[in-house]
Amino acid sequence: MDIGNNLKVDPIIELNQEAMKRQALGEKVVNGTIGMMHLDDGSLPIPSSIRDAFRHHTEDNDFEYSSVAGVPLYRRLLLKWFFKDALDEAIDSHKMETVATPGGTGALTLSFKDFSRNEKPLVLLPKLGWPNYPNEVSSFIHAIDFYNNYNEEGTLDIEDIKEKIDSALSNGYENILLLLNDPCENPTGYSLSSSEREALLSLVNSYPGNVHVLLDIAYIDYSDEKTKESLVRFLLRLKTLTYICMSFSKTFSFYGLRVGALSLYSPNDREVEFHFESSLHAARGLWSTINHQAMNVIVDLLSDEDHLRDLHQEVDNNRSIIEKRASLFLEEAKNCNLEVYPYKFGFYISIPCKDAFATCNKLKEKGIFLSPVTTKVLRAAICCIPTPDIPGLAKAIKEAQ
16 A cells, blocks of 8 residues: 655645634535544533633642643653553653653654764654654654555554664664554554554564664543553563653643653663753753643642543543544445545544545535645544534545545
């Protein structure tokens, strides 16, 4: 399956703005461009408990600068949200330090900035990935290569990853950063199976000191518990430095507040300490500190049992809505013979196209806005398309190809 060339300019934001302008003029528009969860009435799924929490955080402490690393309890509770009952085991088996960041994008930026301090670095990205990855990497590291997402069986192409690593090492690169967007990969919704993670674990651990991992888990809360547990087991057995990029944008619809974190995770204490200090220095230069009020609100939400229960229920409800939309789309795609990339969970479904831009333009004529992520792949952000607008979407894409 030909994925096509990566885009030089990410068109997603521009397409979303165009769709919103047409909506404002009273046109009927299906906007499946942007990675923001919307309910069927078009609103963000922000429960009253979150809005109330913000109303109560208007003291001086909410508006003062935080430390560069961020509020300590915020960082601890964020890890607890991700690792859950495995947090104590994770801390016992590995050294971990965390820096608050402006969203998941900030965590990625900080990772690439820190990794650029290594001797002869190279970043290995998925060929079919978030279009902004190459843009972020190239600000700090010029050596980039791409691995195949899938082999002929439609699973992670471990052999190609190995070939790309071996090629980089033979060409003089000494430090390779392997980026994994898992689970709920953007733009396909693919999630690795336990057996794929086992194979990946064996591969990465066979290159001690040379291969490091960046794990982008921005969409983790839209996967299931089995997948989360498998991912934690994978992390606990990695023998290399791992950059874990976390975000509250997708989980709690905190898109514009820009709150996330980078966790540095390794069995080597000194390695983590070095990269933590490096990351603090880099964060100070890149953005100084992040949103103090938002961190304080999250501390309140995650440390109160009633709020925590409500948040888990809200996340479960949002996941159910996405699952229903995906099921409707995939069933129709099957019926009309529309080919899609392997999907498991999450915000997006991607469709191979002969010309993604031509297909995009034909769909716009019908008031349907979807985003090319390469020249041959179109992404449907089902997260923001109301459920009643899903029927007919796959057929429209098929006709526009």
